[in-house]
Amino acid sequence: MAARFKLLTVFAAILALTACSLPRGAALQSEILKERKTENPTFQVVAVTRENIPGILAWSAHSGYGTYHWPKTSNGATSSTIRTGDKLDVTIWDSQDNSLLTNPGQRFTKIENLEVDSNGSIYLPYVNKVGVRGMTTAGARAKIQSRFEPIVPSAQVQLSLRQGRDHSVDVVGGVAQPGAYPMPSRNYKILNVISDAGGIPGAMRNPQVRLIRGSSTYEISADKLLEDGSRNALLQPRDTVVVEADERAFTALGASGQESLIYFPKDNVTALEAMSLMGGLSDFRADPKGVLVLREYAPEHLSHSGAGPDLQQVVFTFDLTSADGLFAAKKFPIHPDDTVLATESPVNAVQTVFALVGSAFGLTARAAALGN
Template identity: 55%
Template sequence: MRVFMRFYFVLFLSLSLTACSLPRGAALMQEVVRETKADSPSFQVIEVTRTELATVAQWPRAAKQTKTYWPKASKGPNSSTIRAGDTVDLIIWDSNDNSLITSPGQKSTEMRGLTVSPSGAIFVPYLDDVVISGMTANDARRNIQTRLTDISPSAQVQLMLRQGLQNSVDLVSGVTSPGTYPLPSRNYNILSLLSQGGGIDKTLRNPQVRLVRGSKTYSIRAEALLSDHARNITLQGGDTVIVREDDRYFTALGATGSERIVYFDKEEITAMEALSMLGGLSDGRANLKAVLVLREYSTKQVGTGRNSPDLPYVVFAFDLTNADGLFAARNFDIEPDDTVLATESAVNAARALFGLIGSAFGLANAASGN
């Protein structure tokens, strides 16, 4: 009997030591906040309540946040103007038998493939360079015909315009039919372009529409563009439109329904919505008193007073066992690159220890019976 009592004692001692290193999927709350008691803590812990939420809301956005802009809508005359790089075809008709323009026995002459020069002109025989840039096709035809009057009063001009790259836009991705599209008029807007390209791909997550115009890039959520007529801007020649998924994300760790990278599926996500996207908290593992959001600020954003964090690394802690913590989580915005961490319940570790002890005593009793 003494042998088995000694065995029980040694087994209990070894299991107690083993419990300290039991494998767990998340940290205990006391492990996370232990750093705050250090003489020089490396991160700051904020227990988020509805009262504290008002203060945190005044803090700057995290370092990697960037502002997005969208140009104002504008309209021009309902026509397409000629620009450098466009191609013009001219047919000049003249019924005069002694015309300088047409060959003997012919009533017309054709001049095809006239490229509008960088200065906005085309070369027409007997007229030299004729500036037509900025004109509509009809205005350019009248201008050429008027100038030909001194040479051949009966001449009539027919003009066909083929728009070049400066009078077209590129629709790069995120639609059924990407490609280069000519501008049919100066009122051609971005929604018309997206529609002509087959519409935005419905499989895209929270699609973003980006406009590259010269050296500037603008961005807007597709939902905002579709819902606000004032955002439906007029396109300009040389514009590039890109439709792509929202690439912002946060990371989920610990005793949640899943541990993974989670992409934003809408413009703003609260802490409560983030937990819902993860499938909730793990039953029996998660500590509802300590759901954490880890965030990193730039060194320039800290230490400037009450409206800023004290340290670059901040842990926001939520107690979901009371209404105050629940409402705070409903109104706390997750930012890109945040980490949502559900800490491990201490009860879970204790249960594992007691289970091991129970199993050990069962084995010992079985050995004693033999």
């Protein structure tokens, strides 16, 4: 009996130590949130419910998440305007014999590759410089012909335009055929140039369209751009268009189907959708009352009036065992760089301890039998 009692005492001590440090794949919710009970916690804990979800959505709106900075759409003229760097071909017809402009036996003369200079002018014989920048080809043709009338009254002018670099749009990535695309008219829009560049590959993850104009950058997802014609922005010369896969992501951790960096497959992902993207909660490990979203807000978004969080670091908690928690999770937006944590169920630790106790007593019984 003494040997048995001693053996049981040893096993009891081992079990006590084991219960305190059982191997787990994730922390318990109580372990993570215990600091909130201290006098000066460093993070804020918010239990997400249907009642407070409107206020939390306002926090997201104030932080700028989910909003797009995109130029307003307008319509331009259907004709191109002449810009510095464009090249003009001028053909002058004159039916008179001994014309100043044509060689004997010819009815026309052609002057090619007249580049519009930095002053917006081209040089023509007999009339010197003619300012054409900002004009349409029809307007420039009429102006040139009017300048020739005092010299050659019967002259007729034809004009063709080859647009230079200053009258093109660069598409630098995310399309089948990147390159510089001349603007065929002032009514050239962003969907036009994307189409001319071969379109966006269908396999690209939630493609994002970025428009760089001078020192300003605008961005919108391709889905948002396509769903509303009012977002089909008018392009300007020297615009740059970039199409890229959506690089926004959140981190999935804990007792879920996968622990990894998960990219956004669409513009907005809710907490409930995040659970699905993570492969769901582990049936035997996860605590459905302990799903946490860890987020950090910028200092300028803090507010003690309810318009924003009180502290920069916030832990949002979800109880997915209730309809209230499920509906709230369905509306709660996940932000880029959030951490979504499925905590470990405390029941698992108890079950493991009981299993170890049972094993210990079984081992003890076998040891006692061998001793006898």
